[in-house]
Amino acid sequence: MTFAIIILYFLLVFMIIGAIIAVEVRDLLGSIIAVGAVGFGLSIIFLFLGAPDLAITQVVVETVSLVILIRAAVVRDDTTYDTHHNTFAVAMALIFVGAFIAFGALAYKALPEFGNPIYAQNQEKKALAEANGNPAAKEDDNRETPAEYYLAHSFEKNKAANLVTSIVLDFRGYDTLGEATVIFVSVIGAYVVLRKVGRRREGREEPASQGKDES
């Protein structure tokens, strides 16, 4: 096992322990900090899996998420305690966990094995067919996965050294337009939800008045 794989397993176990702490601890500040630790562990995993773009983005996004969560949760003195456990919901959730892992183990057999992505398997198959002397006679054996196409032709088409940026902004730029729209909509949604209109009636909190907020 290489060094990267050992670190990967260690960080995955760290993330699982952090997730359990984040969900079970009663104190809100402690659970938010645990979620922050899980996020930073995820960013280190991204670094070891060969994705430096994602590591940078995950770190800063995690920081902003933590700031927003702490802003919402900790400055209010809320004394909510989970006094009576919702036994039915906990039992259903544990049954779901068991079923998910069991069916997941069956379903992950269809994914490529870890460390050997689809484009590598495709290239191996083609190299094997070439070595055996029958170079891709049928149409089926000569397919090229999109990743192979991007790796082979991206630099000559747009001379960008960062392949991920060239995929995100050039080959699949339409998805980036959709993402910019989604961020825009979420910001407008946050503005609309938190507006001050309608808050001038103090002491008369009727549900009907709350419904007229957005006009």
Next chain:
Amino acid sequence: MNGMSPIVKATTKVFMGFITVYSLNIIAYGHLTPGGGFAGGTMWACGFILLVLAFGKEDAFKIVSQRAASVADCLAAFTFLLVAILGISAGGFFVNFLSKGKEFNLVSAGTLLWLNIAIGIKVSACLFGVFVALAIFKRSKTSSEVQ
């Protein structure tokens, strides 16, 4: 909301320059080194959030107001769409129609540079706006609610 102690204010004055330059570096060289518009834009928004937290709302809004953030957000989104539509002149939507230049330079890779800059400005203005909405709301809550 009041600002924080003078130590935090002095440190912020030093750090704000570093954060801005570093985030602009990550945005502008997004087609050569890891990073790109999203990472750099979020980092720049973190810088603005640091301003608001360290100096208080009134002083921070003298440096970058909420209206400026909203205008920059919309302008950057328009620029993104404009560059995409201008590609129709060269074949279709989003076609990379500028000259590719010499590789490994800053001004290369056609429209990728301008799209990165537009995305960076847009994301930073958006996240700053979200944070200001949350911060202002807190102010109105503690002033209008009885403890």
Next chain:
Amino acid sequence: MTPYLLCSLIFAIGVYAIIAKKNLIKIVIGLLLLEYAVNLLLVLVGYKSGGKPPIIVPQNPSTANFVDPLPQALVLTSIVIGLGITALMVALCIRLYEKYKTFDISKIKRLKG
């Protein structure tokens, strides 16, 4: 296969938090864990043993032995959208707290305002 199973364990913990917890912030934390698990699974599928990050350096302009760049492009979009979702959820939490003075969803369901 083992990294995939550990990753789906994080997903399952997130779903458990959404279903079985009564504090609104814990539900938001469960959604965050769900996002982490999904992004991690996508990047794990694209990993190549002994692969290099997909960045072309001037000294060696060949693209052999790169990690699969396509899942990374998808996850880059997904991470930033997750931040937008978190911001909107937290705005809703603040608004709910302002109206009902509690984060407990069982009390929120029963109060008639």
